[in-house]
Amino acid sequence: MDTKSLMIDTATLLFQQKGYKNVGVNEILKACNVTKGALYHHFPNGKEELLIACLKGLNEAITIDIEDIFKKHPSTLEAIQSMIDKLIHNLETEGTITGYTFSSIVSEMATVSEPVRQACSLLYENMERIYCDKLVTEGYSQESAFEMALWMTASIEGAMMLCLTQKSTTPLKTISKLLPTILKGRTS
Amino acid sequence: MDTKSLMIDTATLLFQQKGYKNVGVNEILKACNVTKGALYHHFPNGKEELLIACLKGLNEAITIDIEDIFKKHPSTLEAIQSMIDKLIHNLETEGTITGYTFSSIVSEMATVSEPVRQACSLLYENMERIYCDKLVTEGYSQESAFEMALWMTASIEGAMMLCLTQKSTTPLKTISKLLPTILKGRTS
């Protein structure tokens, strides 16, 4: 794998785990055994440019991964629950959040850097679009599919944050358990 | 008002608006016209101790405020929607988040500082307890009241984050609109 991709992959993981400001450039470089010269060659605008590259990479990876999950599972409900299971598994084995989430980066950077905010916005848009399309095929109207997709995203991201706060996987498990109550009874 | 309280109030606002790391000690001191000596006199452990004091203050303020809202409104649904309205109003007038939320601080600090994580955890616990108690009086079982309180918290915090990302109040409005669908049909 080339140096540039290596840097992006390493940085993505670290940013997701610890946030943006809590990870120093030196730490990233040490973790992937790359020097400062190489970083500023590939990313002239430094750390923030690297972050945006990470978000773009994450966008592609997440889109492919979620589309795959939605192919495997017949219903939106099952697909979403499978995604949540993956997040819980991540949290239990690694103790940190590395999957379909990057809300920490939003919280930290959205008010401070406009390009970063836009990259994050694009990412959520893509995820919600996948949910939304699937819901439409299940008989939801465009409008309620859109609302439901937004709600699922908000619930998952919020639950993730509560898991982090409580050091527990209960919030995500609870959301997963409750999802059927809203997804049922609204079809068509 | 004494210097200590002034520092806490000023810092609370700035932390909520821009996060923890994006606000420098100097910025806080300048904003409330206090010097470094005074800060380290009142908070020997510096910035992090100040943050924890902010979270404790926020805890009291939020608890009082929410309890008040719950007294004014007969049902949980109306109370929560009134809270969301307040958040939306905040977002529209000031462009930043300053109300019943501090998820940015969680995202930034929970993995890094244990005392901060605990202070945040306590805060969410209190908020959820108020929701939960109210739901029980409305006929919910202990268990489903607990789950519902958690879900409402997750939804609101997640929606808040999406509002920040999209620079729009739509996510919060959508959540507020959809809440009745889960709060109905589960009573008793």
Place this chain on the structure above:
DNA sequence: GTCTATAAGCAGATAGAC
């Protein structure tokens, strides 16, 4: 394209006068 060494600036924290 990658290296090392160094710069320049700012963060949080401290010491000691008043």
Place this chain on the structure above:
DNA sequence: GTCTATCTGCTTATAGAC
């Protein structure tokens, strides 16, 4: 209890050799 001046360490970023 509050002030000013100062310190240390760490941050990102650059310059120039290879």
